[in-house]
Amino acid sequence: MRLAADGFAVVAGFSRSAEGAEATVAAIESAGGKAFAQRVDITSEEDVIAFFAAARARYGRIDVVINNAGIGHMKAFADIPMKHYDHTFNTNARGTFMMCREAARQIEDQGRIVNISTGATAANPSGMSLYVGSKMAVEGFTKVLARELGPRGITVNAVSPGMTDTPMLLGGDAAALRKLGVALAAMKRLGTPQDIADGVAMLVSNDGRWITGQVIHIDGGTVIA
Secondary structure, eight states: OHHHHTTOOEEEEESSOHHHHHHHHHHHHHTTOOEEEEEOOTTOHHHHHHHHHHHHHHHSOOOEEEEOOOOOOOOOGGGOOHHHHHHHHIIIIIIHHHHHHHHHHHOOTTOEEEEEOOTHHHHOOTTOHHHHHHHHHHHHHHHHHHHHHGGGTOEEEEEEEOSBOSGGGGGSOHHHHHHHHHHHSTTOSOBOHHHHHHHHHHHHSGGGTTOOSOEEEESSSSSOO
């Protein structure tokens, strides 16, 4: 919705939440913007290719790609079954890789790619080895791709949110996670989707033209190095 407000024509990708994607499209269109929803399973190479093809068919070009699909995971290292490893890495690492690869093939010169990582890659909390490991892969992809696409004026960055008040918190003890997030942040509140969207909007605007290959913490001071 923020990117649409800034004048971008948007493709709202979704895997299971068609209702949410359609509601987003409706909100964008009611505000005078352009958008459509497109299902994509980012663990499927065919789906990823079809997703970009749908965007190009509708709008004729691709200027910005935001990779924000991901799943969380929490379990002690010694207790993790390999099926959990495969599921987490297939989505967070392999899926983001394929989205970035197709973006590298399809995006216009001077384009923008933003991958959503996590502040957990700096904190390395107990029980989150798969989540951290898969997102570390995303950060690595970001840095190498930034070098490869830099000559075309394309920027590639990763955004690492702190604890953000979204339905993802419901995958754990939401009340405890909210309390922890407030305690860890220097600004003593949880992040909101708008906080993250505003940072992403800056990176994809002309103001972000000289920022690339970076992992940027948008977290109210949860990580201060």
